[in-house]
Amino acid sequence: MKLNVATIAQQVPDEASAYKLLEELRWGTTPVCPHCGSDRRAYFLNPSNGSDRATRTGSRSQRRVWRCADCRKQFSVLTGTIFHGTKIPVRTWLLVVFEMCASKNGVSAREIERKYGLTAKSAWFMTHRIREAMKREPLAGLLRGTVSADETYIGGSEQNRHKDKRVIQTNEPVQIVPGHRTDGWRADKVKVLSLIEEGSGEVRSVVVPDVTGATLRKAIAEQVDMSQTVLQTDELKSYYVLRPELAGHETVNHSEDEYVRYEDGRVITTNRVEGYFSQLKRSLDGTHHHVSVEHLPRYLAEFDFRYSTRKISDGQRMERVMGQVAGRRLTYRPLTGGC
Ligand SMILES: [Zn+2]
Numbered sequence: 001m002k003l004n005v006a007t008i009a010q011q012v013p014d015e016a017s018a019y020k021l022l023e024e025l026r027w028g029t030t031p032v033c034p035h036c037g038s039d040r041r042a043y044f045l046n047p048s049n050g051s052d053r054a055t056r057t058g059s060r061s062q063r064r065v066w067r068c069a070d071c072r073k074q075f076s077v078l079t080g081t082i083f084h085g086t087k088i089p090v091r092t093w094l095l096v097v098f099e100m101c102a103s104k105n106g107v108s109a110r111e112i113e114r115k116y117g118l119t120a121k122s123a124w125f126m127t128h129r130i131r132e133a134m135k136r137e138p139l140a141g142l143l144r145g146t147v148s149a150d151e152t153y154i155g156g157s158e159q160n161r162h163k164d165k166r167v168i169q170t171n172e173p174v175q176i177v178p179g180h181r182t183d184g185w186r187a188d189k190v191k192v193l194s195l196i197e198e199g200s201g202e203v204r205s206v207v208v209p210d211v212t213g214a215t216l217r218k219a220i221a222e223q224v225d226m227s228q229t230v231l232q233t234d235e236l237k238s239y240y241v242l243r244p245e246l247a248g249h250e251t252v253n254h255s256e257d258e259y260v261r262y263e264d265g266r267v268i269t270t271n272r273v274e275g276y277f278s279q280l281k282r283s284l285d286g287t288h289h290h291v292s293v294e295h296l297p298r299y300l301a302e303f304d305f306r307y308s309t310r311k312i313s314d315g316q317r318m319e320r321v322m323g324q325v326a327g328r329r330l331t332y333r334p335l336t337g338g339c
Pocket residue numbers: 033034035036037038068069070071072073
């Protein structure tokens with residue numbers, strides 16, 4: 001089945017078929033036990049004559065339940081995933097995952113709430129769980145080859161804040177960035193560093209406390225195989241400390257209106273990262289409105305994921321997310337900071 005909102009809505013009319021589709025996306029043809037990892041044999045526990053069964057409380061459920069032939073434990077396709085323990089229909093999950101995979105600017109929790117008749121809390125929690133599944137694999141390899149890097153500042157405008165909340169002064173060292181404003185306006189903003197690997201088109205974004213050389217070096221060393229990389233940046237001096245470790249460092253001089261430079265047949269530019277930032281900001285302003293510093297990394301994971309997979313179809317992107325839903329449970333407490 002070609003995955004899109006229309007086909008999911010039509011071909012997945014109820015919960016039983018939503019379970020089947022999710023099983024197919026996650027497991028293919030063979031169920032895998034989340035308790036012991038066995039994929040040898042599992043018994044389907046639902047009655048074969050109907051699609052629903054009585055639960056312990058006596059209500060009817062369409063949840064498809066399996067029993068592992070090896071460890072004898074029961075499981076469903078939701079066990080141990082971002083969907084674990086959800087009260088939201090699986091069919092709704094499938095539709096929302098697809099929308100978040102397909103929409104360039106993302107989908108706001110408010111929109112999900114309205115469209116699917118959920119509470120604000122459920123809709124918000126749902127979008128954040130899906131973002132968890134969009135995070136890159138913890139053991140993803142380092143970027144290498146030609147990698148462009150740039151930083152941006154994200155946050156609300158000072159004028160819109162209540163007088164008491166305005167940031168008047170900062171103790172942070174203010175970086176002198178040619179071509180950028182250097183006064184206090186951005187002191188309270190969040191700094192984001194993004195790196196794009198030219199070969200694969202993969203992007204990785206991280207929140208950084210400042211843009212000093214030491215901070216950038218640490219952040220870049222965590223994502224980039226430096227000795228195998230030619231880094232392309234603007235003329236921000238902080239990047240210069242990385243030079244001894246890099247295979248090369250090429251810069252464009254923004255203060256002199258230089259955005260692309262050609263040198264020995266090579267293209268030197270940070271345009272890709274800047275294009276990424278403008279898309280990100282359009283979405284944060286237009287779709288999501290208020291993103292707190294605390295939750296920004298999850299939005300970055302969502303944007304990084306969509307950008308890094310921009311060459312594949314929406315359906316393939318959804319399959320990719322479904323392959324990453326396990327082991328990423330997110331409970332309400334860390335998500336809300338305990339409140
Ligand atoms: Zn098992």
